[in-house]
Amino acid sequence: ASLRLVLFGPPGAGKGTQAQLLTDCYHLAHVSSGDIFRHNLRQGTPLGLRAKEYMDRGELVPDEVVIDIMLDKILSIPSEDGFILDGFPRNTWQAEQLESALTAGSRAVDRVLHIDVAEEELARRLGGRFVCRECQAPYTHLGGAPAPNCERCNGELYQRDDDRPEAVQKRINVYREETTPVLAFYRDRGLLVDIPGQEAVDGVFKHIVEAL
Ligand code: AP5
Secondary structure, eight states: OOOEEEEEOSTTSSHHHHHHHHHHHHOOEEEEHHHHHHHHHHHTOHHHHHHHHHHHHTOOOOHHHHHHHHHHHHHTSOTTSOEEEESOOOSHHHHHHHHHHHHHTTOOOOEEEEEEOOHHHHHHHHHTEEEETTTOOEEEOOSSSOOOOOTTTOOOEEOOGGGSHHHHHHHHHHIIIIITHHHHHHHHTTOEEEEEOSSOHHHHHHHHHHHO
């Protein structure tokens, strides 16, 4: 049967990294709220411009901007196909809206994978992160030399505006205050699995595969 997963965790936990490995391995649709906003921004849509104001400050984009676009995207996935949600839901209200929308379509989330990483490590990873402009694959690049091109598609690598140290700290605080309550929501439903996220990428992936 197809898997319907939520990848959950603080900024820099490795959600995007693991989502890519999971989609390659299990052929799931990858729905990343952050990627959708950044894509809209590149196209200059009103949604992208509105989201950017909040993203650059490290704050959550308001629920009314997020909810329709995310639910439309998720509900447009054929019901026999699996998916991975990355970056959504990010507060309890979004989790409730997702649950009712999926229930109405006779679907449900199978597992919520909580990638757990200490705050010092998050700041270290995001400070050295470069992302592909084309396929959004993330890389860590430390040191002064210019970042190379993407290993997957040869696209140009860039640093995100919200990976400045002040924005990173704000994102971590917002995660702690507004997003962690979602863990209890899914724990109560018996869906939450804690994944140790401090190991190397392959080690974390192994833990995820074991949990599925
Ligand atoms: P979003 O794009 O979702 O960003 P995020 O949650 O802050 O997560 P990141 O993309 O920063 O990190 P990640 O966990 O994917 O880590 P990655 O794999 O890249 O959201 C951005 C903004 O959009 C939000 O701040 C908000 O404003 C808005 N937004 C989005 N969704 C919203 C919603 N639902 N409601 C309201 N607002 C919303 O890895 C990080 C780095 O570490 C990379 O360099 C990677 O190479 C490296 N790395 C990964 N794994 C490992 C490992 N195991 N060991 C060492 N390095 C590793």
